[in-house]
Amino acid sequence: MTIVPSGDAAPATTPVGQGGVGPLLRAWREQRRVSQLELALQAGSSARHISFIETGRSRPSEEMVLRLAEHLDVPVRERNALLLAAGYAPRYPHTPLDDPALAALREGMERLIQGYEPYPALVVDATYNVVAANRGITMLLDGIPEALLTQPLNAMRLTLHPEGLAPRIRNFREWRGHLLIQMERQIALQRSAPLRELYEEVAAYPVPESATGAEPAEPVPYFALPMQIEHAGRTLSFISSISTFNTPLDVTVAELAVETLLPADPATVKYLQSLLP
Structure with missing residues (x-):
């Protein structure tokens, strides 16, 4: 998937009050x-x-x-x-992702996530809008209603919406709790009004009937909480890893994150390698 601008307005900054x-x-x-x-x-x-x-x-x-x-x-x-x-000019530019100045960054991220195939990987901005994704992600989104796939795609909406990936996630209650806690921590760190609005939206989504009253998937000796998701009659298990840029000097770059989904068991590895050679 080609890297595209999210299309959303940039997250609001802390208001500059009269107190300086x-x-x-x-x-x-x-x-x-x-x-x-x-x-x-x-x-x-x-x-x-x-x-x-x-x-x-x-x-x-x-x-x-x-x-x-x-x-x-x-x-x-x-x-x-x-x-x-404080009365000074801003130090850090906010360059649009499609600006020629960020061409090397875009190309580098494309190579990174494509090189991760057949395993899923994507790039999101500060409010989880998807700006790039590889074929592994496209495979997981197969069958999602078109209404949820309009631009800009939003990773949290796709995952937690009752018509999105939510009904397919076997340990949905655990995974939902993990994602909401992750967003709460980011809100505390960034004080972003758009991120809080997104949190309030996705936290209010009803839990799919398939997850209501269901017990979590049977415990497996994973080294981190996996996302266990159904695909084509199989249960795939992934561990999520998120990477950001060190010492960013541009607002856009500072707010990008690369998420990779590492297969958590041999069966997932074998299936993905056969599906996306």
Whole structure:
């Protein structure tokens, strides 16, 4: 599947209030549960200076804003919001994925997920819109209603919707719980309004009747929670792995994630190798 822009609006950043950068930095610090003294030691400053920045008595330099954001693990998109609130220009560009400047990135991701075949792999953005997928993913989506396959595809909707993959997932309750917890953690880290809207939508989906009251699949000595999914009368088992880019300098790149589904048993390996040689 060719890499395509998701088509959705970019996730909203933290609103820039009239109080300047201080309240925003304080909110990130409190969310990360770091004291002023701890942050000061990490950033090579003093607790007094951090206090003055947070209360607006001192205007931090551009370098200090970025240093504090780094130690507070503020997402790249939100670092731009902090810079704007402090009166500086955004540092990190937000390049559309189809821009020629990202051609090497697109080609690299295409080669990566195609090279993973016959096993499933896909690339998603910050709100789980699918921007690329290989034939392994296409195979799993066989038979999904067209209404769920319109652009932009959304991995969470496809997985949790009662007309999507949900009825096919044998351990659906376990897998659903895992995905919702994953989204909750991301919301806490990123404070993304669009991601929270998506979470509220998919969390409200009814559980398919096939999963109502059903016991989880019989325990197997897997090394991680597998997704056990029915396909063509077989039960396939996959372990999910998610990769992101180190030290991204672009908002778009920072919000991309590559998810690969590793076969969790020999039967799944054999079936996929026979299906997608």
